[in-house]
Amino acid sequence: MCGIVGYIGGKEAAPILVNGLKKLEYRGYDSAGIAVLENDFLVYKQSGKVSNLEAIIDAKVKQVTTGIAHTRWATHGEPTQENAHPHTSNNGEIILVHNGIIENYKFLKDELIRKGFHFLSQTDTEVLVNYIQYIQDKNQLNIEDALKKALQSVNGAYALAVLDKKEPNKMVVTRKGSPLAIGVTDTNDEFYVASDAIPIVEHTQSLVYLNDDEVVTLERGKKLKVQDIYGVTKGYKVKNIDLDLNQVNKGKYEHYMLKEIFEQPSTIENTLYSHLNNENTQISFDKLEELKEKLIKAKRIIIVSCGTSWHAGIVGEYVIEELARIPVEVEYASEFRYRNPIITDEDIVMAISQSGETADTLAALRYSKSMGATTFCICNVFGSSMSRECDFTAYTYAGAEVGVASTKAFTAQVAVITLLGIQLGLERGTISKDTADGLVKEIKSLPLEVNKVLNTEKHIKSVAKNFVKSSSFLFLGRGINFPIALEGALKLKEISYIHAEGYPAAEMKHGPIALIEESLPTLMIATNNNFYDKLVSNAQEIKARKGPIVAVVNEDDDEMTHTADFVFKVPRVSDILQPIIAVVPLQLFSYHVAVYRGCNVDQPRNLAKSVTVE
Ligand code: M6R
Numbered sequence: 001m002c003g004i005v006g007y008i009g010g011k012e013a014a015p016i017l018v019n020g021l022k023k024l025e026y027r028g029y030d031s032a033g034i035a036v037l038e039n040d041f042l043v044y045k046q047s048g049k050v051s052n053l054e055a056i057i058d059a060k061v062k063q064v065t066t067g068i069a070h071t072r073w074a075t076h077g078e079p080t081q082e083n084a085h086p087h088t089s090n091n092g093e094i095i096l097v098h099n100g101i102i103e104n105y106k107f108l109k110d111e112l113i114r115k116g117f118h119f120l121s122q123t124d125t126e127v128l129v130n131y132i133q134y135i136q137d138k139n140q141l142n143i144e145d146a147l148k149k150a151l152q153s154v155n156g157a158y159a160l161a162v163l164d165k166k167e168p169n170k171m172v173v174t175r176k177g178s179p180l181a182i183g184v185t186d187t188n189d190e191f192y193v194a195s196d197a198i199p200i201v202e203h204t205q206s207l208v209y210l211n212d213d214e215v216v217t218l219e220r221g222k223k224l225k226v227q228d229i230y231g232v233t234k235g236y237k238v239k240n241i242d243l244d245l246n247q248v249n250k251g252k253y254e255h256y257m258l259k260e261i262f263e264q265p266s267t268i269e270n271t272l273y274s275h276l277n278n279e280n281t282q283i284s285f286d287k288l289e290e291l292k293e294k295l296i297k298a299k300r301i302i303i304v305s306c307g308t309s310w311h312a313g314i315v316g317e318y319v320i321e322e323l324a325r326i327p328v329e330v331e332y333a334s335e336f337r338y339r340n341p342i343i344t345d346e347d348i349v350m351a352i353s354q355s356g357e358t359a360d361t362l363a364a365l366r367y368s369k370s371m372g373a374t375t376f377c378i379c380n381v382f383g384s385s386m387s388r389e390c391d392f393t394a395y396t397y398a399g400a401e402v403g404v405a406s407t408k409a410f411t412a413q414v415a416v417i418t419l420l421g422i423q424l425g426l427e428r429g430t431i432s433k434d435t436a437d438g439l440v441k442e443i444k445s446l447p448l449e450v451n452k453v454l455n456t457e458k459h460i461k462s463v464a465k466n467f468v469k470s471s472s473f474l475f476l477g478r479g480i481n482f483p484i485a486l487e488g489a490l491k492l493k494e495i496s497y498i499h500a501e502g503y504p505a506a507e508m509k510h511g512p513i514a515l516i517e518e519s520l521p522t523l524m525i526a527t528n529n530n531f532y533d534k535l536v537s538n539a540q541e542i543k544a545r546k547g548p549i550v551a552v553v554n555e556d557d558d559e560m561t562h563t564a565d566f567v568f569k570v571p572r573v574s575d576i577l578q579p580i581i582a583v584v585p586l587q588l589f590s591y592h593v594a595v596y597r598g599c600n601v602d603q604p605r606n607l608a609k610s611v612t613v614e
Contacts (some may be wrong), residue, residue: 268415
């Protein structure tokens with residue numbers, strides 16, 4: 001959470017920093033701040049969005065060419081101006097921005113208070129900047145050596161950009177657990193720093209990604225100096241990032257979320273075709289060859305993930321077990337990492353993550369690796385921590401997802417895991433070549449089918465209007481559509497603040513049915529061939545108790561259409577491929593309910609796109 005930006009070079013820093021913050025606002029928008037350094041620091045901070053900060057930046061910043069900036073998702077302390085970054089040391093000489101959490105800040109703070117330091121904010125970050133000052137003063141060190149030494153006593157996660165008034169030609173940056181990228185140029189005249197590539201690529205496409213515990217000194221005209229926190233010199237690789245800048249604009253859409261929902265025909269297509277052979281007839285995961293044997297022989301696959309990616313994991317469980325007959329366990333990464341799970345070198349642990357940076361998923365992946373498991377990730381961000389650390393990455397080619405509510409990343413994740421299930425099934429002989437070919441042929445039709453659903457947006461919007469005042473919603477699905485019920489409920493609650501629960505439809509009788517009444521609508525996903533009759537019975541039980549029903553049904557549906565109050569019709573495809581189609585009306589429904597309620601769909605309250613803290 002939180003986004004950091006830095007610039008040191010020959011251009012005016014403030015506009016670069018503010019624009020960068022706007023691109024990182026998806027990571028948090030509780031407060032924003034900027035500091036530029038010439039002879040002294042000029043610091044501006046404001047609670048709320050980057051636009052609030054922009055409004056108070058005055059002409060004094062003009063022509064100042066070094067600075068750091070921050071957009072905050074509050075962890076320690078309320079989202080007030082005093083808790084906004086950058087934070088300055090007591091002697092006013094060091095200033096920094098921080099993304100992450102300093103876990104032992106309380107211990108360090110008590111020690112600093114005993115030594116006479118005082119604090120203006122409740123943040124862990126202010127403790128860190130003062131601890132660096134303390135180490136610097138005590139050992140008479142320059143800023144990078146003070147930072148390195150200080151970090152030896154710090155526990156937690158951080159990406160930091162640090163300036164020292166005494167050394168105005170330098171910026172020092174580091175990371176551990178939280179992401180950080182540095183944009184470089186051939187001449188080394190200027191450097192761009194950011195929590196991800198998006199604010200950097202409009203300036204330079206040459207990026208350096210740091211490893212944990214690497215401290216980098218940026219000085220105009222000099223190459224990067226990279227050392228670990230113990231002073232050991234490290235090499236670095238410059239990567240060329242090809243990121244389409246159109247992906248990070250809203251284009252003709254009012255919100256990123258809507259744009260991203262509508263991008264799905266092409267993002268699903270890009271994802272599918274990236275994992276097919278040249279003739280687009282066979283699945284071909286690049287570089288999977290070395291792992292193939294292990295995957296084929298796997299006794300079990302454990303999927304670890306969070307939020308929407310966890311729902312994609314459950315779809316994966318149904319697909320892989322059905323097609324490849326490998327037992328799959330799907331775990332919340334946050335629970336898995338702390339419950340002493342049994343993992344052996346025969347296990348495949350698969351992380352699913354849009355960002356590739358989610359702290360719990362990354363920790364679960366690292367733990368599994370340390371226990372000898374083969375690690376695999378399905379990830380949307382090139383160069384992310386997960387993709388760098390696991391044994392094999394299957395990318396989703398969804399492009400940059402900016403809306404906090406994940407949409408196109410989810411369908412791309414499901415597309416990848418479905419291809420993987422088909423491939424494993426074929427290799428293990430649990431499905432025939434004909435079945436695999438048939439599924440590959442059908443999966444290629446999904447972009448077109450998703451487009452048909454998108455064309456029904458107007459109807460979905462008109463249905464959404466009926467539920468603007470609802471305070472609670474039940475989502476029901478069965479089989480492979482159960483995770484779609486979970487995902488529909490998550491989408492609705494996170495952007496419209498309507499309480500929503502997803503359940504397997506048959507579980508309704510074991511509790512949730514007590515809630516059913518006129519004011520509690522149920523959204524049923526009733527596209528499965530297998531469970532259709534049972535779902536119709538569930539719908540009748542709801543109607544008998546006067547509960548309103550919205551149902552996702554196939555185009556040729558009859559019975560459910562007569563039972564439900566409203567239906568969203570979607571094309572009929574094989575059950576195993578239905579989730580990608582069935583989720584789309586739920587995304588649009590949530591979006592329109594939230595817009596009718598006046599909610600900020602791209603930046604829902606209390607949330608951030610990438611949860612890089614526990
Ligand atoms: O980047 P990741 O896929 O690892 O993120 C996981 C969750 O934080 C994310 O899916 C979250 O639940 C979204 N807000 C859902 O829309």
